Amino acid sequence: xxxxxxxxxxxxxxxxxxxxxxxxxxxxxxxxxxxxxxxxxxxxxxxxxxxxxxxxxxxxxxxxxxxxxxxxxxxxxxxxxxxxxxxxxxxxxxxxxxxxxxxxxxxxxxxxxxxxxxxxxxxxxxxxxxxxxxxxxxxxxxxxxxxxxxxxxxxxxxxxxxxxxxxxxxxxxxxxxxxxxxxxxxxxxxxxxxxxxxxxxxxxxxxxxxxxxxxxxxxxxxxxxxxxxxxxxxxxxxxxxxxxxxxxxxxxxx
Numbered sequence: 001x002x003x004x005x006x007x008x009x010x011x012x013x014x015x016x017x018x019x020x021x022x023x024x025x026x027x028x029x030x031x032x033x034x035x036x037x038x039x040x041x042x043x044x045x046x047x048x049x050x051x052x053x054x055x056x057x058x059x060x061x062x063x064x065x066x067x068x069x070x071x072x073x074x075x076x077x078x079x080x081x082x083x084x085x086x087x088x089x090x091x092x093x094x095x096x097x098x099x100x101x102x103x104x105x106x107x108x109x110x111x112x113x114x115x116x117x118x119x120x121x122x123x124x125x126x127x128x129x130x131x132x133x134x135x136x137x138x139x140x141x142x143x144x145x146x147x148x149x150x151x152x153x154x155x156x157x158x159x160x161x162x163x164x165x166x167x168x169x170x171x172x173x174x175x176x177x178x179x180x181x182x183x184x185x186x187x188x189x190x191x192x193x194x195x196x197x198x199x200x201x202x203x204x205x206x207x208x209x210x211x212x213x214x215x216x217x218x219x220x221x222x223x224x225x226x227x228x229x230x231x232x233x234x235x236x237x238x239x240x241x242x243x244x245x246x247x248x249x250x251x252x253x254x
Contacts, residue, residue: 023048032116034084041067042077043086043113046106056106078106085112174240181239182232192229200224206235211242219245 011022024047029040045066049056060071060078067074081087090105182189185206203224204212211220223238 024051028117029113031118034116035081035086038067038069038073039077039081042074042081043108046087046108050108058106084116085109086116178236181236185232185235189230189232189235194228194230196229198224198227198229198235202229203227207239207242211246214246215242215249 014022023044026040026044026047029035029043030037035043042063045063046056060074063074064071078087078089082089086109088107088109092105188206200217200221203220220242223241227234227238
């Protein structure tokens, strides 16, 4: 007996027992997460009729015998697949007009079924790994040299301030000249008339005419017109101011 003949006999036995010749298997349906193996058995059974343009009408008890499960489980499977949109069901009661009961006409929504199959030609996206926190580096312990105490610095001895001797010598010279001038004109100021002022002639005579031709007459007159002939100190100060004016005038002409 050939292999083809054996298959034909198997189909005949299948037809007698379950009223169907054969059932196609679709292993690709196992990739759909929403359906179980019993769900797939029911889908494959309905498709075997649908592919031959036949209506699938079968009681839940009969379906349970084929799939090897309870009728109540078949009811749950049909309800589940109907909610998914994979199965389109139509239930009628008293299907043979004599016996009571229900019969359900089932069909498969192929478009919906295929849409549930994941894209197997695309590699699954790798799961994102949680970033592992980088451990912080252990702080290095720096070797700290012990501080050496620095001995307190002794203050340097204060150096004596050496003052410029030039100003002091100049003051000494002025004091000497003042004393000499006072001694020279002592009788004039001692016997001078109280309250009488210097005349220009008297002032130039006492100063040996040093300022008469060297300075402007008005400058000399402004500094000497109020000098009293009995006040040597005022006379001395006027002479010193006129000397400064004379020095300034000489620097301008140089």
